Amino acid sequence: MEHDCSLASGSSGCISERQNSIITTGKNKSRIHCADDSLAGAVSQRACVFCGARVVLNPITDAIHLVHGPIGCATYTWDIRGSLSSDSEMYRHSFSTDLKEKDVVFGGEPKLAACLDEVISKYHPPAVFVYSTCVVGMIGDDIIAVCKDASERHGIDVIPVESSGFLSGNKIVGYRAAAEAIMKLIRPKPGEVIEKTRKLNFLGEYNLGGEKWLIERYLNEIGIEVNVAFTGDSTVAALKQAPGSCLNIVQCTGSMHWVANNLEKEYGIPYMDVNFFGAENTADSLRRIAAFYGDPEIIRKAEVLIERELARITPIIAGYRKKLTGKRAAIYVGGAFKAVALIRQMKDLGMEVVVTGTQTGKQEEYETISGLLSEGTIVVDDANPAEIEKFLLDMKVDVMAGGVKERVLAYKLGIGFVDHNHDRKECLAGFDGAVTFAREVYITTCSPVWKHLKESIGGV
Amino acid sequence: MPEGEVVHTAGKINPVKTCQPIGAMYAALGIHRCLPHSHGSQGCCAYHRMHLTRHFRDPVLASTSSFTEGASVFGGAANLKTAIKNVFEIYKPDIIAVHTTCLSETIGDDLPTIIKQSEVPEGKVVIHANTPSYQGSHITGFSNMVKAMVTYLAARDEETIRKKRVNIIPGFVNPSDMREIKRITSSLGVDMIMFPDTTNVLDSPLTAKYDMYPEGGTTVEEIRDTGNSRLTLALGAWSSNAAGAALMEKCGVPCVPLKVPIGLKATDDLIMTLKEKFDAVVPDDLTLERGQVVDTLIDTHFHYQGKKVAIYGDPDIVVPLVEFVLTMGMIPKYVITGTPGKAFEEQVGAMIEEAGIEDYIVKAEGDLFDLHQWIKEESVDLLIGNTYGKYIARTEDIPLVRVGFPILDRAVHPLMPITGYKGCLRLIEMISNALLERRDRDCLDEDYELVL
Numbered sequence: 001m002e003h004d005c006s007l008a009s010g011s012s013g014c015i016s017e018r019q020n021s022i023i024t025t026g027k028n029k030s031r032i033h034c035a036d037d038s039l040a041g042a043v044s045q046r047a048c049v050f051c052g053a054r055v056v057l058n059p060i061t062d063a064i065h066l067v068h069g070p071i072g073c074a075t076y077t078w079d080i081r082g083s084l085s086s087d088s089e090m091y092r093h094s095f096s097t098d099l100k101e102k103d104v105v106f107g108g109e110p111k112l113a114a115c116l117d118e119v120i121s122k123y124h125p126p127a128v129f130v131y132s133t134c135v136v137g138m139i140g141d142d143i144i145a146v147c148k149d150a151s152e153r154h155g156i157d158v159i160p161v162e163s164s165g166f167l168s169g170n171k172i173v174g175y176r177a178a179a180e181a182i183m184k185l186i187r188p189k190p191g192e193v194i195e196k197t198r199k200l201n202f203l204g205e206y207n208l209g210g211e212k213w214l215i216e217r218y219l220n221e222i223g224i225e226v227n228v229a230f231t232g233d234s235t236v237a238a239l240k241q242a243p244g245s246c247l248n249i250v251q252c253t254g255s256m257h258w259v260a261n262n263l264e265k266e267y268g269i270p271y272m273d274v275n276f277f278g279a280e281n282t283a284d285s286l287r288r289i290a291a292f293y294g295d296p297e298i299i300r301k302a303e304v305l306i307e308r309e310l311a312r313i314t315p316i317i318a319g320y321r322k323k324l325t326g327k328r329a330a331i332y333v334g335g336a337f338k339a340v341a342l343i344r345q346m347k348d349l350g351m352e353v354v355v356t357g358t359q360t361g362k363q364e365e366y367e368t369i370s371g372l373l374s375e376g377t378i379v380v381d382d383a384n385p386a387e388i389e390k391f392l393l394d395m396k397v398d399v400m401a402g403g404v405k406e407r408v409l410a411y412k413l414g415i416g417f418v419d420h421n422h423d424r425k426e427c428l429a430g431f432d433g434a435v436t437f438a439r440e441v442y443i444t445t446c447s448p449v450w451k452h453l454k455e456s457i458g459g460v
Numbered sequence: 461m462p463e464g465e466v467v468h469t470a471g472k473i474n475p476v477k478t479c480q481p482i483g484a485m486y487a488a489l490g491i492h493r494c495l496p497h498s499h500g501s502q503g504c505c506a507y508h509r510m511h512l513t514r515h516f517r518d519p520v521l522a523s524t525s526s527f528t529e530g531a532s533v534f535g536g537a538a539n540l541k542t543a544i545k546n547v548f549e550i551y552k553p554d555i556i557a558v559h560t561t562c563l564s565e566t567i568g569d570d571l572p573t574i575i576k577q578s579e580v581p582e583g584k585v586v587i588h589a590n591t592p593s594y595q596g597s598h599i600t601g602f603s604n605m606v607k608a609m610v611t612y613l614a615a616r617d618e619e620t621i622r623k624k625r626v627n628i629i630p631g632f633v634n635p636s637d638m639r640e641i642k643r644i645t646s647s648l649g650v651d652m653i654m655f656p657d658t659t660n661v662l663d664s665p666l667t668a669k670y671d672m673y674p675e676g677g678t679t680v681e682e683i684r685d686t687g688n689s690r691l692t693l694a695l696g697a698w699s700s701n702a703a704g705a706a707l708m709e710k711c712g713v714p715c716v717p718l719k720v721p722i723g724l725k726a727t728d729d730l731i732m733t734l735k736e737k738f739d740a741v742v743p744d745d746l747t748l749e750r751g752q753v754v755d756t757l758i759d760t761h762f763h764y765q766g767k768k769v770a771i772y773g774d775p776d777i778v779v780p781l782v783e784f785v786l787t788m789g790m791i792p793k794y795v796i797t798g799t800p801g802k803a804f805e806e807q808v809g810a811m812i813e814e815a816g817i818e819d820y821i822v823k824a825e826g827d828l829f830d831l832h833q834w835i836k837e838e839s840v841d842l843l844i845g846n847t848y849g850k851y852i853a854r855t856e857d858i859p860l861v862r863v864g865f866p867i868l869d870r871a872v873h874p875l876m877p878i879t880g881y882k883g884c885l886r887l888i889e890m891i892s893n894a895l896l897e898r899r900d901r902d903c904l905d906e907d908y909e910l911v912l
Contacts, residue, residue, distance in 0.1 A: 048503025
């Protein structure tokens with residue numbers, strides 16, 4: 001059915017140049033274009049390099065995160081993640097060099113140096129990350145040199161993050177900038193020896209709603225210790241021990257594959273992709289981790305845990321599935337990793353996924369996504385609100401999973417919404433998270449409030 | 461937080477301001493069928509939309525020039541021309557309001573020239589404001605965009621007699637406040653044009669139909685016609701004076717600068733100015749509302765009189781708020797804004813001095829680190845300000861009354877006015893309840909009583 005798009009009567013609400021960024025599974029064999037830059041004039045949902053770098057590094061709890069630029073970049077990214085800390089709350093402060101016109105004209109290096117001296121002598125952090133922003137890249141401040149000097153002056157790691165926003169509109173570039181900063185931080189100093197252990201590192205885990213703690217509890221129960229997560233609830237000291245781990249498990253691939261590859265190259269640590277979203281994925285991931293360790297006791301304990309947890313949650317999820325079967329879901333998230341996990345979970349709940357999109361998906365990831373979906377599903381890269389609206393209405397969606405900007409859009413259309421963004425507050429990982437997710441989807445899809453909406457349209 | 465005496469001179473720690481473009485975006489949303497356009501990197505636009513969405517809990521749409529490295533080297537002219545063409549073709553707004561960012565300002569894009577060279581369909585308009593993030597604050601950006609509305613659009617039509625009508629520039633306030641100011645003006649029987657006006661844009665009802673351009677907003681035609689009004693009221697010096705002055709200069713409309721009508725006195729001033737300039741009759745309803753405020757102040761004064769309060773936020777909100785807490789008999793011990801301007805320190809200082817209070821600190825262009833340090837030296841009974849104060853509230857165990865922008869952790873705020881007499885009642889309720897809740901929480905069992 002064709003829905004009349006309120007955004008642009010007479011047009012489909014979609015920009016013709018964007019046709020290659022939207023495919024319908026099963027209908028056309030063309031490959032999706034996903035590496036294109038957003039069009040000038042698009043109401044894109046994408047962000048910038050700085051944003052990508054900031055969300056990856058910000059959860060490092062005891063570091064100071066100093067944004068070198070005008071005030072805005074620091075304000076908008078002040079505590080925007082739902083990452084929880086078990087100790088230091090330093091990362092919840094917002095530090096900015098607050099560049100003024102004269103700094104832009106004469107260069108911001110002296111101010112950056114002064115800020116570094118001030119915050120380091122005030123707070124004595126174990127490390128400082130210095131993020132460059134658009135203007136800083138434009139005027140050519142040498143943040144590498146300023147950081148190096150400050151590092152020598154104070155005897156701590158002061159690490160530049162090359163994240164000038166204009167470098168790309170694709171957050172992935174920012175993930176890389178963050179990844180390079182992490183590698184700099186954990187590289188042992190000359191003469192330092194990092195002892196090898198049987199612990200693992202958990203890459204691409206940000207401890208949203210305490211998810212890292214939950215997975216760590218599972219791993220501890222089966223006899224495996226976590227050294228550190230990149231970067232949820234991490235500390236500078238724990239990150240520096242990362243080279244001593246025997247395995248890296250990688251969850252958010254967009255931000256961490258490059259790191260995993262480099263850790264393998266530099267320190268010989270193998271890695272495996274894991275996924276703790278949804279009960280099946282969780283069980284599968286635990287089994288593969290146990291298999292890697294190869295210890296029969298670990299394997300046995302993993303099976304015990306999986307059996308116990310599945311027995312506990314299966315009836316609860318079945319209860320939700322009864323209520324949700326046949327409902328239609330849309331997914332629009334940042335990365336393909338999350339999209340794939342969500343498709344599985346929605347299907348587990350008896351729902352049909354009819355629209356899927358991401359901001360930063362790669363070609364092969366889109367192929368994976370298309371493979372999971374039934375014929376006629378819409379797959380879209382870097383959608384704009386006009387497109388999202390059109391798909392939600394055309395495909396008669398009941399509930400959408402997305403981020404902060406999609407939430408209000410879905411609500412306005414009278415469609416339920418479940419938050420799967422990096423600022424969510426709920427733990428959605430593991431067996432417990434599968435129940436939480438089911439409950440969240442149920443609450444929003446079957447809320448009594450929608451009845452009133454229908455009444456007011458019909459009656460009032 | 462670090463302990464002891466701390467000198468903090470460089471940069472900001474926990475800012476109490478943000479950058480110009482978001483203010484310009486908010487102002488532009490107050491024009492009917494306007495698409496705000498951010499001339500810069502994509503991230504800025506995404507951040508501003510997200511931040512506004514978190515505060516208002518409504519969709520915020522804006523387009524971006526999507527700068528990449530190429531634009532940064534060769535200038536953003538091509539991006540902006542393409543963007544203007546695309547936006548009119550696809551999103552069909554009546555008007556595009558372009559604001560710059562620190563990046564496009566640093567590159568030095570010449571906006572007026574680029575706009576002149578752009579393809580603008582018949583009957584459509586493009587306006588712009590220069591809003592470099594390295595000057596001023598979000599309030600400056602709001603002010604610059606409202607001024608741009610005047611310089612681009614307002615016109616004096618010499619043929620027509622001046623209309624017995626007031627232009628109201630409401631300042632950077634919530635839609636609910638704009639609604640309340642309009643209600644008061646209407647009840648006096650005075651014809652008005654409010655610009656910008658975000659009512660029915662960012663407080664729109666749920667209809668299950670999504671309109672990219674909701675019903676609200678001042679139309680381009682109305683903004684043009686402001687040049688023919690008899691008078692302009694500029695509410696809030698930082699947000700509105702520049703546009704008021706521009707309208708006076710361009711179209712000869714006299715301008716009366718007033719405070720944003722928060723509190724008894726500022727609301728009285730608004731009403732009395734309208735009464736005087738338009739020979740309006742104050743309706744009984746308003747007189748009744750005012751009487752209720754005074755009655756409530758008397759009924760509750762012993763709950764908060766003499767309590768020390770720290771107030772932080774945007775200057776046009778903070779100034780009248782300080783005036784009102786003084787009316788309530790409270791002691792504004794620390795007052796801080798992130799927006800630059802010595803006038804803030806002078807105005808607030810004068811009001812506090814006049815109330816006979818000697819022990820206080822007022823600071824413009826401060827940050828919440830400053831405020832926290834002062835509080836650690838000597839605490840207060842209450843914090844009033846935006847969500848960002850919640851860290852101090854928790855660490856120092858001080859109740860927080862959320863007022864201003866942004867409020868990211870509570871709902872309903874943008875729908876409830878703090879302006880007008882109704883706003884007075886709401887502020888009294890929030891302030892006295894916060895203090896009474898605290899008293900109930902902290903008191904001994906034998907002091908825990910039914911009637912307070």
